Amino acid sequence: MARSARVQSAAVGILIGLGCVALVLRQVDLKQSWTALGRLNGAFLLVPIAVFFLNLPLRAWRWQLIFPPSSRPQIWQCLTVLGIGNMANFLLPGRAGDVARCVLLGRTNSINDSSRTLATLAVEKVLDGLALVAMVLFSIWALQPPPWLLNLLRVAILIFGAALALLVLLRYKTSVLIGFVRKLFRAAHLSSLEEKLDGLLTSFSDGLSAVTSAGQMLTLLFITAAIWVTEAGTIWGLAAALGLSIALKSAIVATAVLGLGLMIPAAPGGLGTYELFGTEAFKLAGIVASSGLAVTVVIHAWVFVANIAAGIFLLAVKGMSLTQLRDQLVEEPAVDPVTQHTA
Helix, strand or coil, X not given: CHHHHHHXXXXXXXXXXXXXXXXXXXXXXXXXXXXXXXXXXXXXXXXXXXXXXXXXXXXXXXXXXXXXXXXXXXXXXXXXXXXXXXXXHHHCCCCHHHHHHHHHHCCCXXXXXXHHHHHHXXXXXXXXXXXXXXXXXXXXXXXXXXXXXXXXXXXXXXXXHHHHHHHHHHXXXXXXXXXXXXXXXXXXXXXXXHHHHHHHHHHHHHHCCCCCCHHHHHHHHXXXXXXXXXXXXXXXXXXXXXXXXXXXXXXXHHXXXXXXXXXXXXXXXXXXXXXXXXXXXXXXXXXXXXXXXXXXXXXXXXHHHHHHHHHHHHHHHCXXXXXXXXXXXXXXXXXXXXHHCCC
């Protein structure tokens, strides 16, 4: 069933990606895009290289701080697993890299242990989502966004707002939620699954326990802001490499649109959706669609190559191969009998 779900997810993503490619091709002149690519200035590529070596450690540091102090991994562990997970997200459908992060960082091969790590990823995604929403709100003030971007913003607010509310509920009302879920399971005659679910929800709640103070939250928000500023720096540098001068505020808006666009299920690596939303983002900055597609292709290629190269290197450091990583992801983790009964 899991393999069938992955195949279906990949098929849906590929179809969506092809649809996005078709939408892009309807509004661009490929000859002009190719001409724009020919103006690539290699010297400006030093900017995204420098930014990448700053962005990845920032993300690893933030992830480390989200863990409870009692189970907080070392920064090098977070950096290694994060790099490998990012690589897997580009190569595999269904955000498989996030699954890889839960599996590779777990101290035991148990579902409950992975559930704790999954909670930290949930906090991470909500922080990034709130940052993207704030950046799009900035675009409303700085530019004149089209109606489709406002609709995307509404969807993002709904998704990330609901996710934030659910995390708060899981953190502070775990017992209430467990009781509600137990009633649902009993009504569905699935009482045998109650204990397992209790353990999973409790472990997930434990993974949220580090974010308990205003100071901790402010630190995470500050690091998140720095992360997305560096992302905007990457876009600014790669646009400059093609001789396209864009303001920093336009780079910020483009970063937000690309980030929100990636919420849509897509082919591995975001092929298609990345190009569509990137082209539309640069149109907001006053760049014609053909040039916008050119710079989006350069950005996508850079992000892909940088993350794959970093992931392969960190996988080698960890002493694993791509085949071993794939095999480890398809293994069914065993339920930890100790944490299973701690609810």
